[in-house]
Amino acid sequence: MVISYRVPAEPSTVRVKIWRMLKSIGALYIQQSVCILPLTMETQKTAVQLQSLVNDNHGEVQSLQVEQFESSTEAQLIALFSEQRAVEYQEFLNGCSTFKQEIQTETELGKFTFHEVEENEAELVRLKRWYRKIWKRDFFQSEHARISQTELEECEIALSNFTQRVYQAEGHTEGELV
Incomplete structure (x- = not known):
């Protein structure tokens, strides 16, 4: 699963909360605000929570399920x-x-x-x-x-x-x- 998000710069607590949420489940950041995770029940659940958090804070999030990488x-x-x-x-x-x-x-x-x-x-x-x-x-x-x-x-x-x-x-x- 690839997750990309963007949130307003302020308040910074939202970015920190997102970062902690993703790191706690083992997200691997491949770029700023873009991370990758194996597709599991927990990562899907966190993606849904992340979607709500980002939307509630006037941001954007994309969650992509990747079938296979090179x-x-x-x-x-x-x-x-x-x-x-x-x-x-x-x-x-x-x-x-x-x-x-x-x-x-x-x-x-x-x-x-x-x-x-x-x-x-x-x-x-x-x-x-x-x-x-x-x-x-x-x-x-x-x-x-x-x-x-x-x-x-x-x-x-x-x-x-x-x-x-x-x-x-x-x-x-x-x-x-x-």
């Missing part, structure tokens, strides 16, 4: 989509590394408290949500998805081990009412 163009587009996801997955992997380093530091400092467990649980939830968002827009199943999934599982294991150490330090068994 094979070299298709290969280029897939490579560009994959590059976008690679950047996102690398940022995610950095987040996982920071998470595991934080747990290691807390372990080395002996900060075995329930407060630390709660903080780390919240961070793990954030990492899981982040991974799902990237994975959802990974239309062409990047090799980075598998690596990122493995890293996320390692974060879960690190937190589980840390949580067990906290329960031991507090003289409880995990799951026991405190």
Whole structure:
């Protein structure tokens, strides 16, 4: 699907909202205000929402469903989509590394408290949500998805081990009412 839009310069919040909407579903910008997306139920739904938003703000939008690209163009587009996801997955992997380093530091400092467990649980939830968002827009199943999934599982294991150490330090068994 190719989407092209034009909206008035002011208010700029409309352009930002459109940009965020399209980026959140993995749009690949090929020119200013022209992007491309694989044709899925979600991209079609977003195209309808975008149409309403643009029309409500006195703009223009065209949504084109493309049956097939020239094979070299298709290969280029897939490579560009994959590059976008690679950047996102690398940022995610950095987040996982920071998470595991934080747990290691807390372990080395002996900060075995329930407060630390709660903080780390919240961070793990954030990492899981982040991974799902990237994975959802990974239309062409990047090799980075598998690596990122493995890293996320390692974060879960690190937190589980840390949580067990906290329960031991507090003289409880995990799951026991405190």
